[in-house]
Amino acid sequence: MEFEPKILGIACNWCTYTGADLAGTTRLSYPQNLRVVRVMCSSRINPSFIFRAFQLGADGVLVGGCHPGDCHYNTGNLYARRRLAVTKKILEFAGIEPERFRVEWISASEGNKFAEVVREFTEQVRNLGPQTKFKIEREPMPEKI
Amino acid sequence: MSINFKHIEDKLKTEAKKLLEQGKVSIVLAYGKGYDDHHPMPYVARNAADVGNIVFNEFCTANLARYLVRYPRGTKIAIAVKAADSRAVIQLIQEDKIKRENLVVLGIPVSGMKNSKTGEIIDSKTTCGLYNPVLYDILLGKEVHGKSVISPYDVLAEYEKMDKDARWDFWKKELDKCIRCYACRKACPMCYCDPCFIDQNKPKWGEKSPESHGNLMYHLTRFHHLAGRCIDCGECSRACPVNIPLYLFHKKVAKECEEMFGQVAGMKIEDKPTLVNFRVEDSDKILE
Numbered sequence: 001m002e003f004e005p006k007i008l009g010i011a012c013n014w015c016t017y018t019g020a021d022l023a024g025t026t027r028l029s030y031p032q033n034l035r036v037v038r039v040m041c042s043s044r045i046n047p048s049f050i051f052r053a054f055q056l057g058a059d060g061v062l063v064g065g066c067h068p069g070d071c072h073y074n075t076g077n078l079y080a081r082r083r084l085a086v087t088k089k090i091l092e093f094a095g096i097e098p099e100r101f102r103v104e105w106i107s108a109s110e111g112n113k114f115a116e117v118v119r120e121f122t123e124q125v126r127n128l129g130p131q132t133k134f135k136i137e138r139e140p141m142p143e144k145i
Numbered sequence: 146m147s148i149n150f151k152h153i154e155d156k157l158k159t160e161a162k163k164l165l166e167q168g169k170v171s172i173v174l175a176y177g178k179g180y181d182d183h184h185p186m187p188y189v190a191r192n193a194a195d196v197g198n199i200v201f202n203e204f205c206t207a208n209l210a211r212y213l214v215r216y217p218r219g220t221k222i223a224i225a226v227k228a229a230d231s232r233a234v235i236q237l238i239q240e241d242k243i244k245r246e247n248l249v250v251l252g253i254p255v256s257g258m259k260n261s262k263t264g265e266i267i268d269s270k271t272t273c274g275l276y277n278p279v280l281y282d283i284l285l286g287k288e289v290h291g292k293s294v295i296s297p298y299d300v301l302a303e304y305e306k307m308d309k310d311a312r313w314d315f316w317k318k319e320l321d322k323c324i325r326c327y328a329c330r331k332a333c334p335m336c337y338c339d340p341c342f343i344d345q346n347k348p349k350w351g352e353k354s355p356e357s358h359g360n361l362m363y364h365l366t367r368f369h370h371l372a373g374r375c376i377d378c379g380e381c382s383r384a385c386p387v388n389i390p391l392y393l394f395h396k397k398v399a400k401e402c403e404e405m406f407g408q409v410a411g412m413k414i415e416d417k418p419t420l421v422n423f424r425v426e427d428s429d430k431i432l433e
Contacts, residue, residue: 047369048342048350048362055351055358069425078423082406085431086372086420089401090365093304093394095313103432133313136358 005059005125009036009118010045014072015107016064022111030115031122034062042066042103043076047087050101054134060100060125062118067105077105097128148255148289154201156285157225160251162196170223170249174212176205183261187212201225201253204261208380210234210334214242223249225285227258228275229378232411233334235280236376239411239418242337252281254289260383269297271392273377279412297377298400304393316394317357320364322387325355329391330367332384335374342366368394373402373419376411405431 011017017038023030039045042065050061063084065077084103092098104117161173177188177198185205189212190196209224210233216222222243226234231252237243254277258267268274274297276289304312330336342350343363350366352359375395382392403409406419406427 048366051362051365052350055362068427068429075423078425078427079421081427081429081432082420082423085405086369086398086402088432090368090372090394090398092309093312093397094316094361094365095309095311097309105429133317134358134361 003126003130005033005122005130006057007034007060007062007118007122007125008053008058009034009062009064010042010049011036011038011064012042012066012072012077013038013040015066015070016104016114018108019064019106019110019114022108023114024111026111028111028115030118033122033125034118041071041073041076042080043073043083045080045084047083047090050087050091051134054096054100054131055136057131057135059128059131060102060121062121063101063103064106064114064117065103067107070107096131096133099124099128100131148203148257148286150202153253153255153286154199157201157251157253158196158199160283160285161190161199161223162193164223164249165190165193165196170221172216172220172222173199174209174222174224175199175251176201176207176209176225203257203259206258206260206267206380206383208233208332208334208378210237211332211380213237213248213334214337218244219247221247221249223251225251225253226278226281227253227255228278229273229376230334231278231280232273232275232376233378234411235414236335236374236411236418238414239416240374245414249283250278250281252278252284254278254284254286256289262383267379267383269295270300271379271382273297280414298396301393301397301400304397317361319389320360321357322389323355323360323364324387325353325360325363326386328384328386329381329389332380333371334378334380335371335376336367338370342370364391364394368398371395372398373406373408374410375399 053061071077088098088101091101102121106114164170173190175188176185178200179186183204185200187207208230210230238245256276260267351362379392402419408419
């Protein structure tokens with residue numbers, strides 16, 4: 001069976017989430033590997049969310065926010081940009097493939113770009129294979145007696 | 146470039162006594178006698194009679210800025226700082242944890258401090274490698290003009306060259322040693338959160354028992370929380386009972402922050418810490 005990556009998408013309510021909605025309403029198809037979580041702003045994302053997602057079995061994390069300068073809260077994504085850049089460097093130095101983590105600026109009108117990014121990122125993660133370094137291996141459930 | 150530690154100790158005592166007698170400060174943070182000469186402890190002098198207990202020798206490595214945030218706001222404090230410690234003081238002022246006007250900074254220019262565990266001389270391999278305090282009111286002793294310090298980031302080259310899997314194996318091996326005593330957190334002048342994220346139960350950010358995944362979560366998040374704030378005193382690695390080279394990761398993050406945002410932690414009082422600040426012209430390239 002071919003490996004199907006699990007990808008966590010964290011999308012900003014005002015741009016990327018609406019962009020994803022647009023991709024849906026315009027009936028663009030994109031891979032189903034993405035699970036989207038909506039946050040109010042990309043600066044809402046605690047870096048621990050990303051580490052935790054990898055621990056709980058995500059193969060890739062995609063963060064979407066408004067274009068710099070377009071933030072609903074004026075400056076949120078400018079803080080997020082610095083913060084997530086550091087997250088990426090930390091993942092890289094710890095020895096995780098930095099390609100598993102991606103930040104994209106997608107506005108509410110860019111349904112096409114959203115579908116394109118998800119397609120591309122899913123392919124990228126698929127090529128990297130399953131993420132095993134961070135993942136917590138749980139013991140299988142005991143069979144019912 | 147030999148340092149007269151006895152001379153510094155005498156000066157520290159005189160200054161501390163003067164400040165306490167004049168009532169300019171209510172406490173003096175300095176070093177006191179431990180169970181032997183190799184293990185001096187942080188010491189708080191509260192009146193002029195306490196001053197006799199102050200010591201200073203080459204094993205006084207602890208970063209006293211750690212204790213600044215323990216006192217109520219507005220307490221007048223005099224603090225003895227070495228080079229890296231003074232950067233911690235600046236960083237705490239930037240973060241509005243203490244006020245400059247409540248502080249009397251007694252700067253100690255010093256080189257050739259020794260690690261009390263190993264007896265090795267501490268240099269820019271594990272610390273920022275500065276000799277002279279960046280911020281001080283009273284300088285105890287003469288500024289040290291030694292040979293130029295090699296870049297504190299040089300030690301990283303070996304690890305940056307490594308293949309990512311080798312680096313993962315290295316960090317996994319190191320972090321698996323962690324026994325979760327939180328000595329790194331206790332020794333760090335910048336770790337003042339109450340409660341720390343790892344002590345929270347709702348949400349529970351990571352496992353609290355000393356096992357691989359919880360250790361990874363704790364340390365990686367701690368590295369992230371100290372990004373752009375770590376002043377590279379190396380105290381976390383010296384405090385660590387199982388000798389995890391935490392300074393390496395802190396140095397790496399500090400180096401990346403310096404390259405990306407062009408600002409070094411704890412050098413100027415007017416700066417804002419890098420991660421609570423932004424520039425519109427920050428490039429998107431940093432995310433690649």
